[in-house]
Amino acid sequence: MDEVAETLGTFARLVGLDPTSETLREALTHASYAAEHESASNERLEFLGDAVVDLVVAHYIVATYPEFNEGHASVLRSHVVNEAVLATVARDIGISSVLKVGRGVLKEQGLERSSILADAFEAVVAALYLEKGFSAAKEFIESVLATR
Secondary structure, three states: OOHHHHHHHHHHHHHOOOOOOHHHHHHOEOHHHHHHHOOOOOHHHHHHHHHHHHHHHHHHHHHHOOOOOHHHHHHHHHHHOOHHHHHHHHHHHOHHHOOEOOHHHHHOOHHHOHHHHHHHHHHHHHHHHHHHOHHHHHHHHHHHHOOO
16 A cells, blocks of 8 residues: 555544545545646535534534523634634644645645645535534544644
8 A cells, every 4th residue: 555545544544434435535635636637626525514513613612601692602613613723623633644735735835724724624524424424523523623
């Protein structure tokens, strides 16, 4: 097995998906790479993953802090669900080692950009949601955001 496949396998097991999953591969394909290779990008999955992350965090806040009003809950959610936090989580779980980006983005150190990493994290969450269901996505999100 080559090093790239081994790294993808390790990452896939970490998030709870099969490394041969087409949905996971799409989640790990940035628009710049997709444009160069005429393939699907992770943008559609990022859209869905954003909603799943928001729902999981909102549910956690409502269940854990029943005394919070909407304003307090919104502020807390914004401290957890934002580009900086999601990019940090993406770095922690090694998304940059498996994310496919185009030559220009790679040349510009795009794998270090918080926006690219946060978007990829959301896309991976969507892949998990689509393939394993809401409970699996919720468990994963809570486990990686628990200390944030």
